[in-house]
Amino acid sequence: MSNLFSVINHSIVSEKEALVHVSDLSIQRGYGIFDYFRTVNGKPVFLDAHIERFYNSAKSMHLNTSVNSQELKDLIYKLISANNLPYSGIRITLTGGYSTDGYTIASPNLFITQSAFNFNKNNFANGIKLISYEYARELPLIKTINYLQAIYLQPLIKSKNADDVIYYSNNEILECPRANIFIVTQENELLTPANGVLKGITRNTILSFNEFGGKEAAITLEQLYNAKEVFITSTTKNVLPVLAINDQLIGTGQPGIISSRIYEKLIQLKEV
Amino acid sequence: MSNLFSVINHSIVSEKEALVHVSDLSIQRGYGIFDYFRTVNGKPVFLDAHIERFYNSAKSMHLNTSVNSQELKDLIYKLISANNLPYSGIRITLTGGYSTDGYTIASPNLFITQSAFNFNKNNFANGIKLISYEYARELPLIKTINYLQAIYLQPLIKSKNADDVIYYSNNEILECPRANIFIVTQENELLTPANGVLKGITRNTILSFNEFGGKEAAITLEQLYNAKEVFITSTTKNVLPVLAINDQLIGTGQPGIISSRIYEKLIQLKEV
Numbered sequence: 001m002s003n004l005f006s007v008i009n010h011s012i013v014s015e016k017e018a019l020v021h022v023s024d025l026s027i028q029r030g031y032g033i034f035d036y037f038r039t040v041n042g043k044p045v046f047l048d049a050h051i052e053r054f055y056n057s058a059k060s061m062h063l064n065t066s067v068n069s070q071e072l073k074d075l076i077y078k079l080i081s082a083n084n085l086p087y088s089g090i091r092i093t094l095t096g097g098y099s100t101d102g103y104t105i106a107s108p109n110l111f112i113t114q115s116a117f118n119f120n121k122n123n124f125a126n127g128i129k130l131i132s133y134e135y136a137r138e139l140p141l142i143k144t145i146n147y148l149q150a151i152y153l154q155p156l157i158k159s160k161n162a163d164d165v166i167y168y169s170n171n172e173i174l175e176c177p178r179a180n181i182f183i184v185t186q187e188n189e190l191l192t193p194a195n196g197v198l199k200g201i202t203r204n205t206i207l208s209f210n211e212f213g214g215k216e217a218a219i220t221l222e223q224l225y226n227a228k229e230v231f232i233t234s235t236t237k238n239v240l241p242v243l244a245i246n247d248q249l250i251g252t253g254q255p256g257i258i259s260s261r262i263y264e265k266l267i268q269l270k271e272v
Numbered sequence: 273m274s275n276l277f278s279v280i281n282h283s284i285v286s287e288k289e290a291l292v293h294v295s296d297l298s299i300q301r302g303y304g305i306f307d308y309f310r311t312v313n314g315k316p317v318f319l320d321a322h323i324e325r326f327y328n329s330a331k332s333m334h335l336n337t338s339v340n341s342q343e344l345k346d347l348i349y350k351l352i353s354a355n356n357l358p359y360s361g362i363r364i365t366l367t368g369g370y371s372t373d374g375y376t377i378a379s380p381n382l383f384i385t386q387s388a389f390n391f392n393k394n395n396f397a398n399g400i401k402l403i404s405y406e407y408a409r410e411l412p413l414i415k416t417i418n419y420l421q422a423i424y425l426q427p428l429i430k431s432k433n434a435d436d437v438i439y440y441s442n443n444e445i446l447e448c449p450r451a452n453i454f455i456v457t458q459e460n461e462l463l464t465p466a467n468g469v470l471k472g473i474t475r476n477t478i479l480s481f482n483e484f485g486g487k488e489a490a491i492t493l494e495q496l497y498n499a500k501e502v503f504i505t506s507t508t509k510n511v512l513p514v515l516a517i518n519d520q521l522i523g524t525g526q527p528g529i530i531s532s533r534i535y536e537k538l539i540q541l542k543e544v
Contacts, residue, residue: 030302
């Protein structure tokens with residue numbers, strides 16, 4: 001453990017004191033939501049979008065926050081100031097609280113933790129390999145803490161020499177456990193799954209780049225395999241080219257030109 | 273909080289000291305498994321079956337326990353002795369541990385907690401009402417801590433004046449969030465869903481009662497609605513008659529004769 005600080009409910013505490021009683025509904029029933037954003041040179045990136053999604057997730061899961069968004073921001077800035085970690089990831093977690101019957105939502109517990117994170121610019125050129133797996137998250141529009149399936153699949157992913165998994169359902173691709181996916185078709189259309197996925201902040205930012213004409217669409221597994229380029233997106237990954245899926249090369253098996261242009265624009269915007 | 277004790281890993285601690293760091297994978301990613309059994313007159317009920325399932329769940333989820341089953345039993349008996357609660361529920365939870373990257377399984381944390389539980393014999397006559405909902409747990413054979421969907425649905429269940437939900441998938445019924453389901457057909461066949469469900473200890477016990485001829489089968493929603501009797505089973509509920517589903521009465525809308533006989537046999541066996 002480091003010398004960092006964390007937030008528990010309304011208080012800043014040393015990281016080692018960031019403790020939760022086992023009766024919390026996250027431990028009892030996996031019930032909670034979170035969000036995660038980065039700081040670059042000490043400044044939170046896309047903070048408002050993350051906070052908006054955090055409150056939407058909380059509301060959808062019937063979790064009442066005891067702080068409003070301005071109070072939450074104040075806590076975040078206090079933590080940033082206390083920790084003095086210019087390049088970091090900050091996670092805000094809200095759980096079902098200390099439930100007396102182990103099932104009913106109580107007064108939610110809020111935790112904010114920060115850890116060093118340095119973006120590695122070498123990852124883009126290396127790209128990644130995915131395997132496909134049939135699964136759809138139960139509440140896909142909500143950023144819940146449920147990653148059971150994803151972590152359960154880690155040994156399978158490693159055994160296939162892959163880096164991550166792309167979920168699909170009814171022959172349509174959905175998302176990776178911690179990232180959205182985009183394809184560039186042979187007709188140079190930029191597409192990302194429309195439904196049944198978490199609306200990632202990086203995904204939404206890329207869709208807002210007019211010059212690439214990104215669109216939401218239903219995308220089949222066949223379209224994925226036949227794409228000219230495939231890449232995944234997330235707060236920590238920015239844009240990562242997918243060079244192979246289930247041992248089939250995508251395009252030339254090299255990062256594509258559109259992926260590269262979107263990546264450059266994104267890291268310029270985020271000042272990574 | 274009470275004056276009870278809990279177990280954390282190898283130690284007996286006061287219940288208020290049963291604390292977990294927020295880096296635990298249960299809080300970060302909802303990753304953990306558990307089991308739950310009762311004590312009746314100070315004696316654990318079906319302990320070996322619960323412990324066997326606990327270790328099976330742990331193994332399936334790639335969680336290494338630091339105690340073997342005899343050491344686990346010793347800890348359980350120490351806790352029972354310390355708490356001196358003759359009628360109780362005991363929960364054994366195993367989580368993904370303190371993960372340094374918030375994603376990779378670490379050395380699992382073990383918690384054992386005990387709380388008073390008195391079986392209410394009035395519940396049988398009152399019966400319950402269910403609603404149906406299309407959902408299948410992602411890893412149904414494993415007793416994971418994921419109850420996101422179940423707790424998320426609580427307001428809907430309440431708004432329908434129901435007590436619980438029966439999940440179904442592809443028109444076949446599966447399970448309630450914390451109970452198995454049985455039907456008695458018009459031909460007096462006793463059936464319970466064969467696949468895609470947790471193999472409950474009470475369910476398995478009822479299937480072992482030769483005189484009722486219980487069988488595992490695929491059961492459609494239509495078979496459920498047209499059943500002569502329906503009941504759910506669990507460690508805490510034993511047998512609870514389902515008198516209505518989605519506002520449709522089951523049979524006469526009263527607890528059935530076969531349900532009643534199975535209930536009597538079960539509580540005699542458990543000495544509840």
